[in-house]
Amino acid sequence: MAEPAGAGGPGTDSAGTGSAAGGPGTGGAGPAARRYTAREAVALLARADDFTELPRPDGTYPPDGPLSWRGYDEARARAAARTGEEESVLCGTGTVGGTAAVLVSFEFGFLGGSLGERTGDRLAAAYAHALGHRLPLVSLVATGGSRMQEGMRALVQLQRVARASALVRAAGLPQVAVLRDPTTGGGWATLGAGADVVLALPGAQVGFAGSRVRPPDADPAAYTAEAQLAAGAVDAVVPCEDLPDALALWLRLLTGGSAGAGPEGREDGGGAVPPPPALGRAGPPATxxxxxxxxxxxxxxxxxxxxxxxxxxxxxxxxxxxxxxxxxxxxxxxxxxxxxxxxxxxxxxxxxxxxxxxxxxxxxxxxxxxxxxxxxxxxxxxxxxxxxxxxxxxxxxxxxxxxxxxxxxxxxxxxxxxxxxxxxxxxxxxxxxxxxxxxxxxxxxxxxxxxxxxxxxxxxxxxxxxxxxxxxxxxxxxxxxxxxxxxxx
Structure with a gap:
């Protein structure tokens, strides 16, 4: 499915958000939604000395990107200076509540957390690491969609992510997504909605259409974490202070049955469970x-x-x-x-x-x-x-x-x-x-x-x-x- 088109001008940093810089209160769901940087989001879950960044993929990229978009390199340089990050996603390994995991965290301040070719390279490497080391993958999503300045070369990264996610799924490894503010466009339609368990922070903007590309008469409340919960697309809305314990429990549960046994030689978690004892009447009815x-x-x-x-x-x-x-x-x-x-x-x-x-x-x-x-x-x-x-x-x-x-x-x-x-x-x-x-x-x-x-x-x-x-x-x-x-x- 095609990504919704953004404004398309040189200052448009993502497909559907209302903020280039990613500052609080712009283009999001309202004052209830707090925005975290990529590293702040990781710090909610793993200690700083426990998080290890994955090696960054090598790659040669043409000046101003695949479309030769004038000023794109300068925009990337400004985003890097502002955020301290070289790309819109941070990937590494860490321990969450005793469970080792691959952590993928988006930096919305870097061009609206948008997905480009370099983002796709990093995400593909993160999924490959999870697959190779049999680790669960946790995505801390905050993105406005695909990057306008890279056109279709950006959009096709969604296919790469979808395939990598499917391979991890087929290997019996769990994926958990945490939806931050905002989670829109292809990031929602792949890393977010494609996870086994989807958690969301209160008030986060969540939807395929970002705030800049919705119909004029759209109800903003329909694009919130709470609305997606009511619609069955989100499993739980979790306050920030409860997120570490909630995610730790989910990782314990999702990895505790098979320890990543996978489709080949899959374990069955110890066999069938015995039926629980009756809690009510002791004897059967007469009629x-x-x-x-x-x-x-x-x-x-x-x-x-x-x-x-x-x-x-x-x-x-x-x-x-x-x-x-x-x-x-x-x-x-x-x-x-x-x-x-x-x-x-x-x-x-x-x-x-x-x-x-x-x-x-x-x-x-x-x-x-x-x-x-x-x-x-x-x-x-x-x-x-x-x-x-x-x-x-x-x-x-x-x-x-x-x-x-x-x-x-x-x-x-x-x-x-x-x-x-x-x-x-x-x-x-x-x-x-x-x-x-x-x-x-x-x-x-x-x-x-x-x-x-x-x-x-x-x-x-x-x-x-x-x-x-x-x-x-x-x-x-x-x-x-x-x-x-x-x-x-």
């Missing part, structure tokens, strides 16, 4: 209708209780990366309280799951597979959302994709049915050969009330229908649908 009532009881333990008991620490992924979120599906990674290994989780919260929830869960399962991390899923939904808006959002395609993700999971998936298991919206999240049930749960092809209606039975036949459907946990064991009923701890 099908009792099973329904127990599963629908407001007193029954829900997903949050199971996750709190299973994990010592956890961090949540947010959204489906396709423009949607669903509070009814919790996804993320955590440290198992029992053995300390990393486990990924996708948990339904007892509501009808929307398409964004199914897509988020599929994203979680595939990411866990790339990283060699086992998965725990918790099933608890009356079914998939089936309103008109859900249909417009692609309910069928989202459910199909989740079925495929679970069916082809590269690491073991363990499922615990903790409440209602309503039709395909529940089954899509269930492991085909490793699903367990709690005593206060049920699984059904459809809710008993709806089954009776479809069969043209009177309302007084609903309870009998529940029995005939054989939806109790013990029935599910007999039918071979679940492996067993988990007892309380």
């Amino acid at each position: 099908g209708w009792e099973a329904v009532l127990l599963a629908r009881s407001p007193e029954r333990p829900r997903a949050e209780a199971y996750l709190d008991a299973f994990f010592a620490r956890r961090a949540a992924l947010g959204g489906d990366r396709c423009g949607g979120t669903d509070d009814g599906m919790l996804c993320g990674f955590g440290v198992c309280a029992q053995d300390g290994r990393t486990v990924a989780y996708a948990a339904q919260r007892g509501t009808a799951v929307r398409p964004a929830g199914h897509r988020a869960a599929a994203r979680l399962v595939r990411l866990a597979g790339r990283l060699g991390v086992p998965v725990l899923t918790l099933v608890d939904t009356p079914g998939a959302a089936n309103d008109a808006e859900a249909e417009r959002q692609g309910a069928g395609a989202a459910i199909a994709d989740l079925f495929a993700a679970v069916a082809t999971a590269r690491t073991p998936v363990t499922t615990l049915l903790i409440g209602e298991g309503g039709s395909g919206g529940a089954l899509a999240l269930a492991a085909p050969d490793n699903t367990w049930a709690t005593p206060d749960s049920y699984f059904s092809v459809i809710a008993p009330e709806l089954a009776a209606a479809i069969l043209k039975r009177s309302p007084d036949r609903v309870r009998a229908t529940a029995d005939e459907l054989r939806i109790r946990p013990q029935d599910l064991v007999d039918l071979g649908v679940v492996r067993g009923i988990v007892p309380p701890a």
